[in-house]
Amino acid sequence: MDLIPAPRRVTRNGDGSYVFDSGTGIAAGEGTADTARWLRATLGAVTGLALPPAGEDGGVRLSIDPDLAAEAYRLRVTDAGVTIEGGAAAGVFWGAQTLRQLLGPDAYRRAPLPGRTWQLPLVEIEDAPRFGWRGMMLDVARHFMPKDGVLRYLDLLAAHKLNVFHFHLTDDQGWRIEIKRYPKLTEAGSWRTRTKFGHRASELWEDRPHGGFYTQDDIREIVAYAHARHIAVVPEIDVPGHSQAAIHAYPELGNRDVIDTSALPVWDTWGVNPNVLAPTDHTLRFYEGVFEELLELFPSTFVHVGGDECPKDQWKQSPLAQARIKELGLNDEDELQSWFIRHFDTWLSERGRRLVGWDEILEGGLAPGATVSSWRGYGGGITAAKAGHDVVMCPEQQVYLDHRQAAGEDEPVPIGFVRTLEDVYRFEPVPPQLTEDEARHVLGTQANVWTEVLENQQRVDYQTFPRLSAFSEVAWSELPAPAARDYADFERRMTVHYRRLDALGVTYRPPGGPLPWQKRPGVLGRPIEGAPPNV
Numbered sequence: 001m002d003l004i005p006a007p008r009r010v011t012r013n014g015d016g017s018y019v020f021d022s023g024t025g026i027a028a029g030e031g032t033a034d035t036a037r038w039l040r041a042t043l044g045a046v047t048g049l050a051l052p053p054a055g056e057d058g059g060v061r062l063s064i065d066p067d068l069a070a071e072a073y074r075l076r077v078t079d080a081g082v083t084i085e086g087g088a089a090a091g092v093f094w095g096a097q098t099l100r101q102l103l104g105p106d107a108y109r110r111a112p113l114p115g116r117t118w119q120l121p122l123v124e125i126e127d128a129p130r131f132g133w134r135g136m137m138l139d140v141a142r143h144f145m146p147k148d149g150v151l152r153y154l155d156l157l158a159a160h161k162l163n164v165f166h167f168h169l170t171d172d173q174g175w176r177i178e179i180k181r182y183p184k185l186t187e188a189g190s191w192r193t194r195t196k197f198g199h200r201a202s203e204l205w206e207d208r209p210h211g212g213f214y215t216q217d218d219i220r221e222i223v224a225y226a227h228a229r230h231i232a233v234v235p236e237i238d239v240p241g242h243s244q245a246a247i248h249a250y251p252e253l254g255n256r257d258v259i260d261t262s263a264l265p266v267w268d269t270w271g272v273n274p275n276v277l278a279p280t281d282h283t284l285r286f287y288e289g290v291f292e293e294l295l296e297l298f299p300s301t302f303v304h305v306g307g308d309e310c311p312k313d314q315w316k317q318s319p320l321a322q323a324r325i326k327e328l329g330l331n332d333e334d335e336l337q338s339w340f341i342r343h344f345d346t347w348l349s350e351r352g353r354r355l356v357g358w359d360e361i362l363e364g365g366l367a368p369g370a371t372v373s374s375w376r377g378y379g380g381g382i383t384a385a386k387a388g389h390d391v392v393m394c395p396e397q398q399v400y401l402d403h404r405q406a407a408g409e410d411e412p413v414p415i416g417f418v419r420t421l422e423d424v425y426r427f428e429p430v431p432p433q434l435t436e437d438e439a440r441h442v443l444g445t446q447a448n449v450w451t452e453v454l455e456n457q458q459r460v461d462y463q464t465f466p467r468l469s470a471f472s473e474v475a476w477s478e479l480p481a482p483a484a485r486d487y488a489d490f491e492r493r494m495t496v497h498y499r500r501l502d503a504l505g506v507t508y509r510p511p512g513g514p515l516p517w518q519k520r521p522g523v524l525g526r527p528i529e530g531a532p533p534n535v
């Protein structure tokens with residue numbers, strides 16, 4: 001049956017099958033209407049069947065079994081029909097995703113092929129996720145992904161039973177969300193006049209404007225679309241670093257006593273940017289205004305405030321920042337950043353939300369309510385979990401999907417480490433340094449897709465797939481220790497999964513390497529320090 005991610009238990013009940021046909025209906029028990037709607041829309045389109053409400057028996061029957069965990073499900077196919085029981089609405093929805101896989105790769109198309117029939121094997125499947133946070137981060141700041149592409153990615157996440165979409169909405173190179181009270185954030189901050197093509201060392205430029213942003217109604221649509229797929233959207237507004245686009249729009253947010261911030265453009269190249277927010281009351285009030293609008297739009301418990309890669313040089317030179325350090329009785333600039341993040345930790349907690357930030361928020365002291373996205377390896381996550389804080393494991397050495405997926409000359413715009421499909425399959429989110437109690441603080445894991453060198457959807461697809469498929473199994477399935485994982489079996493199942501991805505129109509990296517038009521000869525990436533180029 002070649003399911004990905006692998007379920008906990010599958011029992012085959014003989015060689016028979018149940019056939020979806022014009023007599024097949026859907027019976028939606030209480031609390032399962034969203035999955036019934038999704039099945040009708042998705043399987044209805046591809047099969048051409050109406051899938052009307054079912055009668056007393058037969059067809060596809062959805063129900064809640066409160067004895068199961070919320071995201072767990074039981075799926076049974078008999079010659080009379082299909083039953084899906086979930087611990088809650090989410091479990092029923094994940095069961096429906098498995099049902100789609102059982103129908104075969106063509107079930108991932110959007111319209112019927114002539115003569116196609118839809119047969120399900122007689123099986124019983126019991127399944128539940130390992131982690132509650134199974135995420136992907138998408139950077140829409142470096143290169144904008146239009147709304148329909150974002151909705152498509154939500155479908156791709158749902159197809160892999162991933163349930164968190166971390167939406168990196170702001171950075172030095174662009175501000176991507178409409179904020180009504182600060183219109184210049186998008187008028188001026190959502191586009192740049194040109195873009196470095198390749199990584200920083202590249203001499204190539206894309207000499208045309210790049211931009212785009214989501215209106216508040218676009219965001220509402222994205223959030224509702226995700227919600228219907230049991231995906232939480234965690235928005236990220238990156239502060240106090242990675243903020244040059246905001247400073248371009250509102251120069252008073254920058255360190256005006258150090259540089260002329262009114263001369264800063266939306267940044268057109270890549271890297272860690274020295275132009276950071278000024279630690280003033282004005283900046284705090286400004287971002288409270290941003291977060292007020294954000295909380296109206298995003299119902300998620302978690303709100304990401306970035307906190308990564310904030311160079312302290314301007315604060316060291318700024319009389320105003322130094323006076324603030326003195327006035328607050330702080331020891332240094334790291335503690336000043338910590339003060340800044342703590343302000344928003346308190347502010348979000350007072351509104352019933354939880355702050356999450358990149359692991360640099362540990363420096364200068366972790367805010368009391370903070371959850372840590374551990375990206376510079378496991379270290380930040382280990383420190384945070386040992387201190388009783390929750391953690392999302394997303395180490396760049398393992399699950400940064402912008403990094404190249406093979407050695408050699410052919411990978412397009414090669415970045416950082418070589419991380420193959422097998423490497424991602426053998427990624428373990430819980431490090432051995434944690435005790436069982438501490439490990440409970442690992443909420444889960446996410447793969448991060450940064451887009452400096454991913455200028456369009458095809459490039460995002462190429463870097464993300466097939467590795468996100470392997471990642472989904474790491475996040476969902478109960479796998480043995482990395483060395484004991486049956487990668488050969490995963491590869492075998494992938495031969496079918498590639499056909500699902502084909503049907504979905506995903507331009508993944510083929511197992512044999514990039515197709516001619518997927519290469520980017522001559523465009524420099526960011527090789528590992530000391531290694532020869534493109535290795």
Ligand code: ACM
Nearest residue numbers: 308309358375396
């Ligand atoms: C990051 O990669 N700067 C979080």
